[in-house]
Amino acid sequence: xxxxxxxxxxxxxxxxxxxxxxxxxxxxxxxxxxxxxxxxxxxxxxxxxxxxxxxxxxxxxxxxxxxxxx
Numbered sequence: 001x002x003x004x005x006x007x008x009x010x011x012x013x014x015x016x017x018x019x020x021x022x023x024x025x026x027x028x029x030x031x032x033x034x035x036x037x038x039x040x041x042x043x044x045x046x047x048x049x050x051x052x053x054x055x056x057x058x059x060x061x062x063x064x065x066x067x068x069x070x
């Protein structure tokens with residue numbers, strides 16, 4: 001569906017529904033507006049950051065520690 005098709009439908013609606021349409025558009029933008037965040041790839045620059053601790057802690061212990069740090 002093209003934008004002009006949506007505009008044509010909106011023009012057919014009564015004026016009192018325009019605020020409701022505006023609210024719905026705002027809702028959709030807040031829900032789906034930041035596509036860049038979703039599309040960005042994960043960075044693994046942190047990889048190996050805890051390697052010094054591998055002899056001192058197990059992965060489960062580190063996971064529990066991370067929950068304490070939050």
